[in-house]
Amino acid sequence: MAGGAMHEGFLRHARFRWLKIALWSSLAAVVVYLLADIRPQPNGGSWYGYLTGTIGAGLIVWLALLGIRKRAITPGSWSLKAWTSAHVYLGLALLVIATLHTGFRFGWNVHTLAYALMLLVIASGVYGVVVYTILPTALSANREEMTQGQMIEAIAAIDRQLRDAAQPLPRAEADLVLAALGEGLFAAGLRQRLTGRYPDCATGHAIAVFSQGGDGDFARVAALLARRQTQLERMRRHLRLKSLLEVWLYVHIPTTIALMAALTAHIISVFYYW
Amino acid sequence: MAYRLRQIEFTADGRRIVRDRDIARDAITIGRDAGNDIHLPDLALDPLHARITRRDEHHIAVAAAGTLGFTLDGANLPAATIDTRSGGELGFGGYRIAVGQEEDGATLLTIQRQGPSPGETEAIDEKRSFTLAGIMPSRRVIAWVSVLLILALFLALPIASHLLRAPGPQGRVIGDASWNPGPLSLAHHGLKDHCEACHVKAFVAVRDETCRTCHKDAHDHAPPGQLAEARLVPFLGGHLPNWLTHGFSKSGTGACADCHVEHQGQKAMVAPGSGACVDCHGDLKARLGQSRLEDASDFGTRHPQFRARIVTIPETRTFSRISLDAHPRENSGLAFSHQLHLDPRGGVARMAATIGAAKGYGSRGLQCKDCHHRGEDGVRFAPITMPRDCEACHSLAYDQVGGTFRQLHHGDVAQMEADLSAGDLHHPVVSGAVVSGRNRPGAFGVGGVYYSDFTAGPGGGDLAQRALSKGGICGECHTPRMVNGRLGVVPVTLVSRYLPDGLFDHYAHRQTRCEECHAAQHSTSSADILLPRIQQCRSCHLGEDEHKAKVPSGCVLCHAYHPSPLVRGRALWDVGMGAR
Numbered sequence: 001m002a003g004g005a006m007h008e009g010f011l012r013h014a015r016f017r018w019l020k021i022a023l024w025s026s027l028a029a030v031v032v033y034l035l036a037d038i039r040p041q042p043n044g045g046s047w048y049g050y051l052t053g054t055i056g057a058g059l060i061v062w063l064a065l066l067g068i069r070k071r072a073i074t075p076g077s078w079s080l081k082a083w084t085s086a087h088v089y090l091g092l093a094l095l096v097i098a099t100l101h102t103g104f105r106f107g108w109n110v111h112t113l114a115y116a117l118m119l120l121v122i123a124s125g126v127y128g129v130v131v132y133t134i135l136p137t138a139l140s141a142n143r144e145e146m147t148q149g150q151m152i153e154a155i156a157a158i159d160r161q162l163r164d165a166a167q168p169l170p171r172a173e174a175d176l177v178l179a180a181l182g183e184g185l186f187a188a189g190l191r192q193r194l195t196g197r198y199p200d201c202a203t204g205h206a207i208a209v210f211s212q213g214g215d216g217d218f219a220r221v222a223a224l225l226a227r228r229q230t231q232l233e234r235m236r237r238h239l240r241l242k243s244l245l246e247v248w249l250y251v252h253i254p255t256t257i258a259l260m261a262a263l264t265a266h267i268i269s270v271f272y273y274w
Numbered sequence: 275m276a277y278r279l280r281q282i283e284f285t286a287d288g289r290r291i292v293r294d295r296d297i298a299r300d301a302i303t304i305g306r307d308a309g310n311d312i313h314l315p316d317l318a319l320d321p322l323h324a325r326i327t328r329r330d331e332h333h334i335a336v337a338a339a340g341t342l343g344f345t346l347d348g349a350n351l352p353a354a355t356i357d358t359r360s361g362g363e364l365g366f367g368g369y370r371i372a373v374g375q376e377e378d379g380a381t382l383l384t385i386q387r388q389g390p391s392p393g394e395t396e397a398i399d400e401k402r403s404f405t406l407a408g409i410m411p412s413r414r415v416i417a418w419v420s421v422l423l424i425l426a427l428f429l430a431l432p433i434a435s436h437l438l439r440a441p442g443p444q445g446r447v448i449g450d451a452s453w454n455p456g457p458l459s460l461a462h463h464g465l466k467d468h469c470e471a472c473h474v475k476a477f478v479a480v481r482d483e484t485c486r487t488c489h490k491d492a493h494d495h496a497p498p499g500q501l502a503e504a505r506l507v508p509f510l511g512g513h514l515p516n517w518l519t520h521g522f523s524k525s526g527t528g529a530c531a532d533c534h535v536e537h538q539g540q541k542a543m544v545a546p547g548s549g550a551c552v553d554c555h556g557d558l559k560a561r562l563g564q565s566r567l568e569d570a571s572d573f574g575t576r577h578p579q580f581r582a583r584i585v586t587i588p589e590t591r592t593f594s595r596i597s598l599d600a601h602p603r604e605n606s607g608l609a610f611s612h613q614l615h616l617d618p619r620g621g622v623a624r625m626a627a628t629i630g631a632a633k634g635y636g637s638r639g640l641q642c643k644d645c646h647h648r649g650e651d652g653v654r655f656a657p658i659t660m661p662r663d664c665e666a667c668h669s670l671a672y673d674q675v676g677g678t679f680r681q682l683h684h685g686d687v688a689q690m691e692a693d694l695s696a697g698d699l700h701h702p703v704v705s706g707a708v709v710s711g712r713n714r715p716g717a718f719g720v721g722g723v724y725y726s727d728f729t730a731g732p733g734g735g736d737l738a739q740r741a742l743s744k745g746g747i748c749g750e751c752h753t754p755r756m757v758n759g760r761l762g763v764v765p766v767t768l769v770s771r772y773l774p775d776g777l778f779d780h781y782a783h784r785q786t787r788c789e790e791c792h793a794a795q796h797s798t799s800s801a802d803i804l805l806p807r808i809q810q811c812r813s814c815h816l817g818e819d820e821h822k823a824k825v826p827s828g829c830v831l832c833h834a835y836h837p838s839p840l841v842r843g844r845a846l847w848d849v850g851m852g853a854r
Contacts, residue, residue, distance in 0.1 A: 037549055039533075039535070039546060039547060039549060039550060040535050040538060040544035040545075040546065040547070041538065041544070043455070043535075043538075044455070045455075105455070105456055107454070107455065107456055107457075108452075109451075109452050109453060109454055109455060110424075110428040110452045110453060111453075111455055113424075113428070113452075148400055148404050149400055152400065163315075163317060164315070166317050167306055167307075167308075167315050167317070168307070168321070169317075170321070171320055171321075171340070174306070174317045175317075177317060178317045178318060181317070185403070186403040186404075186408055186409075188409075189409060190406070190409055190410065193406070193409070238404075239404065242404055242405065243406055246405055246406050247406060249413070250406065250410055250413055250416070253413050253417065254413050254416035254417040254420060255420075256417075257417035257418075257420065257421055258417065258420035258421060258424060260421070261420065261421040261424040261425050262424050262428070264425070264429065265424060265425060265428040265429040268429060268433075269428070269429065269432070269450075269452075269453040270453075270455070271477055272432075272433065272436075272453075272473075272476050272477060273450065273453055273469055273473035273476075274473070274477060274478060274479040274480070
């Protein structure tokens with residue numbers, strides 16, 4: 001994961017060139033909307049509606065092309081960074097243009113469905129920009145130079161020691177350790193990963209019992225469990241940050257594809273029943 | 275008989291290490307504790323997990339020491355006996371112990387670790403595990419499922435249903451409700467489940483002829499050629515090309531749907547604002563050179579003076595539209611003075627007061643309403659008729675037989691001539707000898723009601739001719755003329771609508787006194803046009819967007835796009851007086 005500086009990079013690209021273009025386009029759209037005399041009330045079927053509709057549909061297709069474009073990294077004024085910068089700001093301008101296209105008329109129909117999907121895509125995109133700006137710093141701070149493989153290996157090493165150390169323990173205590181060892185590192189569902197809360201953590205339960213005291217084998221196992229807990233927490237924070245960085249794509253990308261379908265249905269249907 | 279424990283292990287590079295150890299006892303122990311004969315360091319096992327006891331030469335018994343059992347050939351058991359000749363596989367946690375018999379008769383127990391024991395780290399797909407890919411459904415699958423759902427429900431279903439529906443009105447289209455951009459207006463609400471009633475052909479905008487299948491009596495605003503010419507949009511000295519305004523199967527400007535926009539909500543259909551009118555009428559002279567209409571764009575600031583439609587040649591009932599600014603004079607064929615009839619101190623007032631309640635007159639003389647009665651629509655006035663509105667004073671009685679008065683037939687000159695020349699007058703209605711002191715020129719009163727003088731004059735003479743002469747019972751109001759060699763009068767045409775292209779609602783103005791707009795009390799001649807000028811209307815009515823006006827007024831307050839009887843009703847509303 002690249003650092004925050006790169007992400008500032010695409011937002012500030014070329015001294016906010018695309019922010020300016022997006023702002024001016026939105027402003028122009030608003031001014032024309034206010035000046036245009038659309039009878040009896042603004043709607044997608046007026047000349048203004050067709051104009052903003054065409055621009056909006058074109059924008060949506062172009063914005064979606066980032067998914068293809070990003071696979072080829074090229075430098076220059078059409079570098080991936082420039083493209084991403086334009087993607088973010090024009091995506092926000094789309095919010096203005098498409099909203100004016102609707103004339104603020106909504107209903108339970110395929111047209112509003114397309115609009116709602118677009119809102120979802122834009123909202124998830126905004127979330128993505130925000131987390132890409134904020135989270136990478138926290139992610140690298142949490143990692144402390146460890147790679148993901150090292151995190152797994154650290155826990156595996158503790159687990160090996162734990163398994164040996166627990167051999168002399170009676171059944172009940174051995175079961176606690178066994179449960180802790182048996183806890184899959186990546187078994188947690190989406191909610192646990194996003195919140196970072198694991199109320200049924202077996203390592204935590206084992207620690208609760210072993211910390212009540214004891215010596216010899218007990219003390220060794222207790223110490224190992226505490227070390228396991230520390231590593232586990234780092235790993236879970238790492239997973240949480242990674243999930244937060246990634247989860248929006250599960251909304252942004254499938255919804256974009258769904259939006260293309262809804263947009264197709266919207267355009268064909270309005271002309272089918274013209 | 276001994277037990278031969280054969281431990282099989284693998285080094286990191288996969289090399290197999292086999293160690294044999296013999297135990298010459300009948301009973302051995304298995305467990306996690308290092309003191310067991312078979313030490314299996316697996317936390318899933320008890321410190322002392324099971325015992326193996328020899329039964330005879332070929333049989334051993336396995337029994338769990340605690341509550342946890344073991345598996346024999348996959349089956350979970352607390353105790354079992356095994357024939358060492360046929361053998362078996364015991365399972366303890368992550369370990370397998372194969373039971374068999376060596377050639378020297380020793381019982382062979384082959385101990386082998388089977389894969390990782392619970393809790394041991396398995397090979398981890400690092401890339402996948404650290405992302406959500408491991409726990410979320412595939413993005414591709416989500417995307418494709420939603421694409422297919424959306425296209426199927428909102429595109430394929432309605433289109434297929436539209437194409438395959440039964441012909442005729444019973445054929446329904448399924449799923450097109452999702453295409454409806456907004457509720458239909460109240461008038462079209464019944465069509466809400468029949469999109470195809472208006473959207474007849476795919477990819478073709480709603481056509482005027484479709485509207486006309488129901489709206490058969492919607493009239494054109496003007497001749498189609500003129501309309502088309504006026505609607506060309508001026509652009510850079512020429513016109514915008516047609517394909518831009520009519521292209522792509524769009525109906526284009528002037529189509530019904532251009533003004534009557536549907537799907538705007540379940541309410542009365544939104545009336546087009548003045549803008550739609552001003553599009554053409556704002557610069558009609560430029561668009562339509564031959565038009566006699568002046569440009570109009572705002573009632574308060576840019577609207578021509580009213581042009582009254584008045585009778586100029588009564589004999590032929592010829593009308594002319596003349597601006598009120600030109601001080602037009604009308605010739606309706608009737609002589610009448612509003613001033614004479616409305617003067618509160620004049621003879622008419624006293625006569626009306628005398629007749630009084632019998633005819634609905636008040637004590638203060640004639641009022642407007644005594645002759646101008648409200649019409650059935652409440653918007654305008656009923657046409658004036660002689661018997662109802664004049665005859666109370668202008669009696670047509672000419673002879674008295676007993677207690678009955680014989681009357682002339684109004685509107686029938688030949689009958690009048692016949693009646694008066696019949697020579698069978700019993701008691702001709704006569705002179706002021708009966709009642710005196712209430713004369714007016716050429717009129718006499720009998721029993722409180724006024725009569726004309728139908729006695730033959732000293733030199734005899736034709737009563738009919740006398741009636742038609744100036745001052746006679748007919749000639750007092752009518753102009754005599756010869757029609758095909760016979761006596762007659764010039765036909766009377768009383769205009770009920772001077773402004774036929776506008777809709778003026780008298781009912782809406784009922785709180786205004788008549789004389790505020792109509793200067794009737796000063797009019798001595800029926801030639802006067804008693805209409806207010808536009809300046810007077812503007813004291814209340816200004817343009818649609820003039821919010822300071824008492825009544826901001828758009829075009830459609832007075833005008834209608836489609837001529838209808840209510841608005842443009844010459845044929846229905848202009849009624850000649852001749853036959854009344």
